[in-house]
Structures are given as C-alpha cells and as structure tokens.
Amino acid sequence: MWKYILKRVGLALVTTIIILSLTFILMKMLPFQMPVGNDRTKYSFFMTQVHEGLLYISRRELPKMGDYVWYYPDQRIYFYQVPIMQQYFSWVKNVVTEWNWGTSVYISPNVSAIAIIGERLPVSILINIYSVIFSVPLGILLGVWAALKKNKPTDHIISTGVMIFISIPSFVLITLFILLFGYTTHWVPTQWPSPTAPFSERFLGYFIPVICLSFGSICGYARFTRAELCEVMSSEYLLLARTKGLTKRQAIIRHALRNAMVPIVPSILAEFIGILGGSMILENLYGIPGIGSLFVTALNLKDYNVLLVDMAIFTTIGLLAGVVLDISYGFIDPRIRMGAKK
C-alpha cells in the first residue's frame, strides 16, 4: 500500500513539475510585458527582476543580446532579458529557496504573485467548503430515497430532476438563479457584496454561489448513490441479512448503506479538491474575487506572473484530486488494490 501511495504521489509530482516547467517556458517566450506606473516604480520592478535573475543590467547597449527591454534614462541603464533556460533555472531557484513565484505587473504592480493569490484563495475555498457541506448530505439522501423507492413515482421524479439538472450548463443555471433570486425577487444581492457591506447582505451573498456549485454535486451524488445502492440491494448478502431476521431498516443501514458508501466517499474527497477548479464561471458571473475570476483578469490584462501561479494552482488541484481518489479507494475498501499486480 505505502509503496503504491509513494509511487502515485511521486508520479503526480513529476507530472506537475513537467507541466509547470513547460508553462513557465511557454509564458516566457511571449513578448515581455512592461509594468504600469512611472519610471520610479518601473525601475524598482526591473531591479527586483534583476535580483531574481531574470534580467541583465548594463551601462551600455549590448547588440549581441538582441533588443533591450527597457532603457532607464535617469541612470542610463539598459535592461536585457536573460536567455530563457537561464531564466528558468533562476525561477526554480527562487521558488525552491524563497517561495518567490514572481511579481505582478499589472493587477497590483510590485506585489508578489503569491500574495495576490493568497488574498483571493480564501474566498474560493470558503465557497467550496460551504457547498460541499450543503451538497453531500442532500445528494446522498436523495440517492438513498430514490433507491429505496426504485421504479416508483418518487424515484422517477428524483431521477428525472437529476438528469435535467446535470445536463443544464452551469452558466445557464447561474444566470437563471441570479435573474430569479436577484433581479426578480430581490431576495439576494445580484453581485458578490463588498467586504464593507452589512453582515446580513454578506451572508445572503453566499446563497447563489453555494446553491449553484451544489446543484451539480447534489445531482452527481444522488445518481451515484442510487446506482450503488440499487446494486447492493439486489445482492445475496442482503437477502441473507433479511433471512436471518433483520428488519428492512436494520438490513439497509447496517449492510446496504455501508457497502454502498465505499465508492462514494473517495469521490467526495476528490470532489472537495476538484470543485475548486470548477468555480471559474461562477466567480466571473457573480463577481466573486476568487482565483477563478483572477485567472480571466490576469489573462485579459496580460499579467503573466499571476497567470502562471493561477495555472499552477489549477493544475495541482486537478492532479491532487486524481491521486486522492485513487488512494482513498484503497484506504476505505481494503479489497481494492489500485495498481496491484494480478
């Protein structure tokens, strides 16, 4: 087991490093983005870049280095870009030794990209935690209910509802909810409330994000739970449990539910991590200052360092979710040996 976990984590780590390196190199191949601001702030930005080992500094023009990036007339200094592979190794050194992922150029100049992300990450995480707390019990409950009433009207209604809500694109759902609860009934704010807004408004502001993120997961859990429980309900050991004298309730809670939960719990863990990447549309439509809306902003403003860190987060989240899913299978159900030989 431990060998498998180490192997799986190691592989994910290697994949992450390869992807991040490629992303960095591809981003650095783009034309250099000048920071905003006056010459003084530009100068301090360029000097940090020099210290980070991404730029050369020179008193005279160096035609061999190609075009200079910037010429600072006050001090008569030319700034030149270091070759990309050299930049890459400096960047790796900065990340490993100082946890320095570069500086923002446009969103808030001269602030480190990690600080910007750190400011935005809590909002995204909070919304996702609330939505998981909300959706897991509800989804499983609906699934269990549908499975117990299999092929009866209750089951048909739940299954149809799940089918419909799973198919509707999330942006349509978000738009309709904002329209219905925000603009028409005025129950909740139509935009993410600012931090200075009164508590009641900030509290109501969570309504649409949590509901919209939950809907997909509720449907997913309900469908999954129903399918698993239906399969367990038709198994022989449940028949045996009934035959030896357990009531239906006892048999379902003690035997059916526990076994049906085996594949559901890992998917909850994976979803908990994976859902972070799925809120990009929601954050953009509802104006939530999280990492998803930051991505689009950074892309539109061409703030490449921030974009790189954001991409790194999304990539890591995706890979981590896969690893957690695979490993937790083994922990929860010892019979399953992922990647075992024969």
Next chain:
Amino acid sequence: MTKDKFVDANGVEFNASADDFELVQLDTKIHDQKFDTKPTTFFKDALRRFGKNKSSVVGAIIISLIVLLAIIVPFASPYDIDNSHPSETLIIPKLFDKGTGFWDGTKMVYGQPYDENSENGINPSLFNPSSAVIVNDYVKDGVRYLDFRYDVYDSTYGLRKKTLYRVEIEKYIENGWCKIEKNAAGEYVFTKLSDKCPIESMDFSTIDDSSITAEVIQYKYLGYDSMPRYLFGTDNLGRDVLKRSFVGLRYSLIFAICIATICFVFGLVWGSVSGYFGGNLDLFLERFKDILAGVPLVVIVTLFRLHLGDRLWVFALALCITGWMGTASRARTQFYRFKGREYVLASRTLGASDTRLIFRHILPNAMGTIITSSVLMVPSLIFTEATLSYLGLGLNGSNSFGNILSENQAFLQTYPMLIVLPAIIISLLMISFNLFGNGLRDAFNPSLKGSE
C-alpha cells in the same frame, strides 16, 4: 412368445411383449429444425433495445428536431442578422397575439411622467400612444405619473408620425407607389397608388425644402412586407435572436462534429497502437497522455491564444489536443481485452499479420463500444465551446452559441428573455443528448442484454 405382466399408472394389470411395440421414427430422418424467426445481428438487436428505452427515443427525437431547425431556420427566416438595425433594437419576444399579456410583445412601463401636450398623457416621441393601455394614474410629490402597458411592435412598426426627406418621397414616386399633385386651388394632394407605399397621409403645412411630416406605416418604411414577429425578440443591434440562436447552434454543431471526428480518429489510432503493442511503447504513450491530461483545458486554451492569437483554428487545435484522450483510453482498454482472446491467438498461430489481426479481428469487435461512448463527445464539445466563449476565452466575434449568450448577458436585468430563451434551447439539447447517450450506451452494452 410369452407375455410379461405389467401394472400401469392406475393400478390396472396388463400383459405385453416386445412385439406389441413399434418404432415410430424408424424410416424418418431427423434434422435440426430450422428457426422460423429471422436471424438478428448485434446492431439490429441494439437498435431494438434502444427503441424500448422511451426516454432515449424522446431524446433522439428532440435532438433531430433541434438539428433540423438549426438547418432550416437560418434559410427560412427572412430577417437580416448580418447588419445592425438601430431602430429595431431590443424588441420584446412575441408568440401570441396581443391581449394575453404573456409573450405577446407588450411591455409594462412604470412611473412615466404625465405629458401634458399629448392626448392621453404619454409622450408620443417615446412610445406609440395609440397602442398603450393605462393601468395606473397617480400623483406623487405633486407630479403626475402613469403606469401603462404598450405594444412594442405597434410602437416600432405601426402607424406613426415621422419626418420624411425629399429623397425618400421621390423614390416612392419613382417606384409608382404614390403621387403628389397640385389641385385647382393650388393645394398639394397626396394619392396612394400601391399597398407597398408606407405613407398614409401627409401634413403639407410642415413642408419645407428638404423634409415633410407624414404618417408612416413603419414596417413598410423599413422594408418588411408584413408586420414582423420575433419569437425570441431582437438584441441590442436589432438582430432577430431566434435566427441568431439557430445560426449559432448550426455553427457550434458543425464545429463540434468536426473536432469530435478529428479527436476520434486520432484517439483511436493512439489507443490502438498503445493497446495492441503494449510493453514499453504503451508505458511511454500512457505517461505522455498522463502529462497532457494533467493540464487543465483552460490552461491549454490560454497558452495557445497567447502564442498563436485569437483565431478559429487555434481554438480548434486546443480542443483537439485535449479531446482525444477519452477515445484513446477506451480504444486501449478494448485492444487489451481482445488481443489475448483465443480466436486472436488462433489467427496469430495461423500466421496472420498484425494488420490483419487489428483490422479483421480486434477492431470490428471493439468498434461498437468505442463509438457509442464517443458519441457524447459532441455535446460535451458544444458545452465546452459555449462555456469558454461565455468566459471570453472562446471564438470571439464569431456567431457561435456561447458567444451569442455572452453578448446578451449584459441585458440580463432589463431584457431577461434575450438570454432565457436561447438558454432553454441549449439546455434542452444537452438534456436530450444525455438521455440519448445513456440509452445508446445501454443498448450497445452486451452485459445488460436481457436484463430489462
């Protein structure tokens, strides 16, 4: 011959010897009986089982209906969506005739200040007062206000007073639609000659060098033969949303089918090679796929856009690069499943080449499963395209469905129907595709045979 004594089932005794028996089928030849039923193929059987699944059939019907509409509507609809029409912007959807208050092209206006100069208090330069029904008339803080419902179509396309220019009137006269003469008393007289002429009457007291005020039927003035009726309304540039939606849907469908085909072919080749040859090659191809699968789609689209620009083929390439992996995984699994079977081994022992094994023995068996699970690639691509366009990462400036939705997003508060109706179409398409896909998957899954 001696007869032995027997007792039958009822306890009656009787005597019998071997001579009393004779062979019934002594001279007849016994053959296997031929089946009277028709033989069925795997495909026919799958089709039959698919037909039993009612919801999938409904899904299939709705899909074909929407696809048919996406083909027909862009040709059949007479409205122009390539140019903007400044006088026809943001018209309310109309399906039913006037009077129901629901989807009938009428609009409520609240708190409009009372206009003392007009007959019923409604400013004629803003609305067409003749079509308005006053709901509420009240005074607040010493100012008189009106709440009223008016017909947007009548207001935009009905009879209204308008300043016409000399050039326009000369054009109508040239076409022979109307004429203006002086009568004996020296006054101008306007005569309408054709039904096509938009002018109903002219106010000759307002005549000057270049223009005149006249009562004009607006839809004729704008070049329509009859009063237009927009089922989905018009957008901020005066374009019919219904036609735009279906043009967008056609665009998105063609785009998705092309990408899905490319992804399918590439994935099939990749997965087959990986699955058939196995070993180190498989290991290498799988690791490569793992790394590529680790990059989120948004990241790939973003990098492509930054490097290669905001073009159609760039977006298509980004989708192709991420889309083939599902098919490849399925093809690989199927090849692993079949390549070890006895019949393949037998064929190999007889000296069959790799080509023959792949194309004659393994691929035909694997194809059904791979195709059916790849059908759902089309809706997921439409979905991805719409989502990315909605974020502004997709096909900017094109007529794709997601683009149309994201353009109309700005009018969510004031004209919600602009986005609600196209959103219903795409949701309906997605629901039907999912129902259809599930039915197809179950029908082509041999392990579910006979379970229903």
